[in-house]
Amino acid sequence: MGRTPCCDKNGLKKGPWTPEEDLKLTTYIHIHGAGNWRTLPKNAGLQRCGKSCRLRWTNYLRPDIKRGRFSFEEEETIIQLHSILGNKWSAIAGRLPGRTDNEIKNYWNTHIRKRLLRNGIDPVTHAPRLDFLELSSILGSTLCSQSVLNVSNLLGAQALLNPQLLILANTLMSLKQENPELVLQYLNQNQLCNSQAPVQDTSMINQTGLMQATGQGFSSNMTNLSYPNSQENLTSSTLTNAFVGQPNSTVPIPTETSNLPSLQDCNQNYSFDSVKSTPISSPTPLHSSSTYMNSCSTNDEIESFNSLFKFEIPEGLDINDFM
DNA sequence: AAGATCTGCAACCGCATACCA
DNA sequence: ATGGTATGCGGTTGCAGATCT
Numbered sequence: 001m002g003r004t005p006c007c008d009k010n011g012l013k014k015g016p017w018t019p020e021e022d023l024k025l026t027t028y029i030h031i032h033g034a035g036n037w038r039t040l041p042k043n044a045g046l047q048r049c050g051k052s053c054r055l056r057w058t059n060y061l062r063p064d065i066k067r068g069r070f071s072f073e074e075e076e077t078i079i080q081l082h083s084i085l086g087n088k089w090s091a092i093a094g095r096l097p098g099r100t101d102n103e104i105k106n107y108w109n110t111h112i113r114k115r116l117l118r119n120g121i122d123p124v125t126h127a128p129r130l131d132f133l134e135l136s137s138i139l140g141s142t143l144c145s146q147s148v149l150n151v152s153n154l155l156g157a158q159a160l161l162n163p164q165l166l167i168l169a170n171t172l173m174s175l176k177q178e179n180p181e182l183v184l185q186y187l188n189q190n191q192l193c194n195s196q197a198p199v200q201d202t203s204m205i206n207q208t209g210l211m212q213a214t215g216q217g218f219s220s221n222m223t224n225l226s227y228p229n230s231q232e233n234l235t236s237s238t239l240t241n242a243f244v245g246q247p248n249s250t251v252p253i254p255t256e257t258s259n260l261p262s263l264q265d266c267n268q269n270y271s272f273d274s275v276k277s278t279p280i281s282s283p284t285p286l287h288s289s290s291t292y293m294n295s296c297s298t299n300d301e302i303e304s305f306n307s308l309f310k311f312e313i314p315e316g317l318d319i320n321d322f323m
Numbered sequence: 324a325a326g327a328t329c330t331g332c333a334a335c336c337g338c339a340t341a342c343c344a
Numbered sequence: 345a346t347g348g349t350a351t352g353c354g355g356t357t358g359c360a361g362a363t364c365t
Contacts, residue, residue, distance in 0.1 A: 014334080014335075015333095015334075015335090015358095015359095016333070016334075016359085017333090017334085036350095037350080037351075038349090038350070038351095050350085050351090051335090051336095051350090051351085052334080052335080054351080054352090055333090055334065055335080056333090056334085058352095059333075059334085060333075060334095087354065087355090088353090088354090089353075089354065090352075090353060090354085101352095101353075101354080102332085102333075102334085102354095103332085105354075105355085106331070106332055106333085107331095107332095109331090110330070110331055110332080111331090
């Protein structure tokens, strides 16, 4: 019953392949073709197990293998596909002609993964590694101390991820430095302070409140996040534009509050029903391509950031193809 | 110059699934 | 239907070369 054993591992060679072994294997496969790895080593005169031969052929000797540095486009594709497929290296390799799963896996672990980590992105979930508190403290250092901001007025019960609100937070932070009075005016107009105590000092804007308004769900499930009005799917690219913007991540500073979006607009332009109940700790789905960040320390990182985020899921890419 | 440490990559290991008798 | 092997895949390891101290 069943098949005979693949190979007797006793006495078989392991470790790096010699040029002679490579030549034997290549010659044999050129004549007889690849396959039947169980008998191949014996027939080719190799003291290797079939598994080792298959690996050597598929990862190194195959003539259609493209060797050398990964191109920018290939790198983009890998990141893109990894955000969809996760560590399905063979599936990713299937979309990168001439590259092996092993090569892609190695490149991911040695290059891409490290860069994502350096840039504050979780390479597993493709979401920012910053949690609420960290992000809050970052904003807090900019926006200050007292708890005066009325969070419920900001978003009510739907205080979740909202690109416009992130932009607004960024804008307010920038604006606060440029024109504090304008910020006061805006906050009071939008009733973002306790009615009993209108904001009189921008140093009293509470970072946690603003974070809850702008950043809640930052690392949460973003599946099905869409623009309900335009029916446009929220791609990583649109997120990039929303969150990262230009390399310096600055938002044009308005000269009057009418140039700022109203919070009601921010609240109404996005649908969060699909994500609002998702806990922060829940795993991000593999097909979430949402990677974004709003600060960079060096030009190098800024550059890599831009390159990382400015991609579009190809139109022809169907998730069902990978399932 | 030499030793220590880091980095990149080829190869191996073990598991899951497909396949066969 | 079942038991066993072949194959494919992802994670891990080990080594050689590069870089740092």
